Amino acid sequence: MLKSPNFFIEFLKLTKLFWCSSRKARIRGTVLLFAMLTVMQMVMAVLMTQWSAGLFNALELHSMRGFLNQVGLLLLLFIADMTLTGSHLEVKRNLQMLWRTWLTDFVFSRWMENGRHYLIAHMPGEHDNPDGRIAEDCRVATESAVVLLHTLFYSFLLLVGFTKVLWTKSGVVTLNLGFAEIQVYGHLIWVAILYTALASWVGWKVSQPLTGATNIRQSAEAKFRASLLEAQENTQAIALIHAEPCERRQFRLLFCKIRKVWDEQTRAWRNIVMFGTGYSVLSMAFPILVVAPRYILGRITLGDLMQSAQAFQHMTGALSWPVNNLGGIAEWRASVERVLGLLKTLDNVDNEVAKADHWIQVQCSDRPVLAFRDLSIAKYEGQVLVEGINTEIHEGDRVLITGNPYNGAKLFRAIAGIRPWGSGIIELPAKGRLFFMPPRPHLPTGTLQEAIWYPALRRKFTREQIEEAMRLVGLEHLVSQLDKEENWLQTLTRGEQQRLGVARLLINRPQWIFVQEAFDSLKPEDEEQMLQLIREQLPNAAWLIISHSLEKSDFYTSRLSL
Numbered sequence: 001m002l003k004s005p006n007f008f009i010e011f012l013k014l015t016k017l018f019w020c021s022s023r024k025a026r027i028r029g030t031v032l033l034f035a036m037l038t039v040m041q042m043v044m045a046v047l048m049t050q051w052s053a054g055l056f057n058a059l060e061l062h063s064m065r066g067f068l069n070q071v072g073l074l075l076l077l078f079i080a081d082m083t084l085t086g087s088h089l090e091v092k093r094n095l096q097m098l099w100r101t102w103l104t105d106f107v108f109s110r111w112m113e114n115g116r117h118y119l120i121a122h123m124p125g126e127h128d129n130p131d132g133r134i135a136e137d138c139r140v141a142t143e144s145a146v147v148l149l150h151t152l153f154y155s156f157l158l159l160v161g162f163t164k165v166l167w168t169k170s171g172v173v174t175l176n177l178g179f180a181e182i183q184v185y186g187h188l189i190w191v192a193i194l195y196t197a198l199a200s201w202v203g204w205k206v207s208q209p210l211t212g213a214t215n216i217r218q219s220a221e222a223k224f225r226a227s228l229l230e231a232q233e234n235t236q237a238i239a240l241i242h243a244e245p246c247e248r249r250q251f252r253l254l255f256c257k258i259r260k261v262w263d264e265q266t267r268a269w270r271n272i273v274m275f276g277t278g279y280s281v282l283s284m285a286f287p288i289l290v291v292a293p294r295y296i297l298g299r300i301t302l303g304d305l306m307q308s309a310q311a312f313q314h315m316t317g318a319l320s321w322p323v324n325n326l327g328g329i330a331e332w333r334a335s336v337e338r339v340l341g342l343l344k345t346l347d348n349v350d351n352e353v354a355k356a357d358h359w360i361q362v363q364c365s366d367r368p369v370l371a372f373r374d375l376s377i378a379k380y381e382g383q384v385l386v387e388g389i390n391t392e393i394h395e396g397d398r399v400l401i402t403g404n405p406y407n408g409a410k411l412f413r414a415i416a417g418i419r420p421w422g423s424g425i426i427e428l429p430a431k432g433r434l435f436f437m438p439p440r441p442h443l444p445t446g447t448l449q450e451a452i453w454y455p456a457l458r459r460k461f462t463r464e465q466i467e468e469a470m471r472l473v474g475l476e477h478l479v480s481q482l483d484k485e486e487n488w489l490q491t492l493t494r495g496e497q498q499r500l501g502v503a504r505l506l507i508n509r510p511q512w513i514f515v516q517e518a519f520d521s522l523k524p525e526d527e528e529q530m531l532q533l534i535r536e537q538l539p540n541a542a543w544l545i546i547s548h549s550l551e552k553s554d555f556y557t558s559r560l561s562l
Helices: 004-019 024-060 064-111 116-122 130-170 187-233 235-240 244-296 302-319 326-353 405-416 448-453 463-472 476-481 494-508 524-537
Strands: 172-176 181-185 361-364 369-378 384-394 398-402 422-428 434-437 512-516 542-546 558-561
Touching (some): 004 024, 024 064, 024 302, 064 116, 130 326, 187 244, 244 302, 244 326, 384 542, 405 512, 405 542, 448 463
Parallel strands (some): 398 542
Antiparallel strands (some): 172 181, 369 384, 369 422
């Protein structure tokens, strides 16, 4: 968790990026309009106190004419205040969405880039449950920031606007100390400052436990959601081995943590609510009690009494901004810290990968060759898993990776540039696309044809190409469902998903193919059929294959032992 000085510095740096972003003209215009409407709100508050003074003076004088004038003035103020409030709300929500849109895009763009989303899982740092940090914490961090900044600015305006009113209405109070008399100017201002200073200090002490409890609760809630999501994505595997009791136990353990931190947060909230309730009750009566003696002595009118009391309330309310926003500040800070924690870890990933002498170097060659030069693969902690890989793979080669299949998977990730731990050089071919086939292809929710051409950002394959590829891989029964939207990971069998991965390969027609047990759900004869199909369709493609079922096949031209 960020310490206090660093927290505000990091938050201001992040805010500066938003302020200077590509949409800065609209952002700054919205902020300026928001500030102007807030100033008008303060003016409206001053006008209402003046109207209150006029009303009570008319009542004290039993003036019907004065009373009717105040009723007419109230109608004008009523219409103006409604219009102002509606406009202010609309501009505020526009600003909140502008900021949230920018921050959400900024965070997930950095997270979902060049394999960072994969790399951070293997690095230390505060980055658990990035989905919750992006979806929920970015929302709270921006929406609450606008609310807090608005109320702070409005409180400052009230402080400026009503200090003059209180100073004027306070007059001069003489304190008789027995041995001397002291004249005090603007005594209501000093009473308001002392009153709110004491309340703010007590409120700050009461609220301290809430920030930590809120942060811990958000982490616990995110872990619980992630566990439920993981179970949903693996329902078939859980059902096959009847692992429901284990999953229920895991859910209960995670939810018990939520209940525990909920109780801690409840105690913290209870203390804040008790203090806030007492403070609110006292704030209603205290201003009148302070001003009433001067009215009783006949030094001010009833209108002056009510105007002074309302001005006192506005001023103490402005000075009490920290007290009134203790819970909101705690929740906002916890969310900002979680967002900053994720961004900090992403910075660490970039810094680590930038250390050229520490990691595997992936370079582009000017030859149509995939080459490994003194390549070693290691864990993040430094333990070497395999070393001394020196070989070249040319177009048309079909290389079977033998030995430890986990090391083969790590080699594929190093080639893709998402596993830099180790040393040596990987030279990528100058021409041709690289295509990786994992054991289970990712099929995003949507139409079936969108799942097939994924990860293309838009359709660039014809319907005929897709249908032909599906017939070749034995999925002609799914052609009629190409426009149907489903969760295909749940709908299709594992074998159908792997055949769909081959269809995706055929329409992309890469020159370099990396197969990681991509047919382990098929029968050996079906796996060999898929390999021969790809070979026929892409005769010049080079292969690196991790497979157990066809190790003795004559399909391969060479072997690489890890």
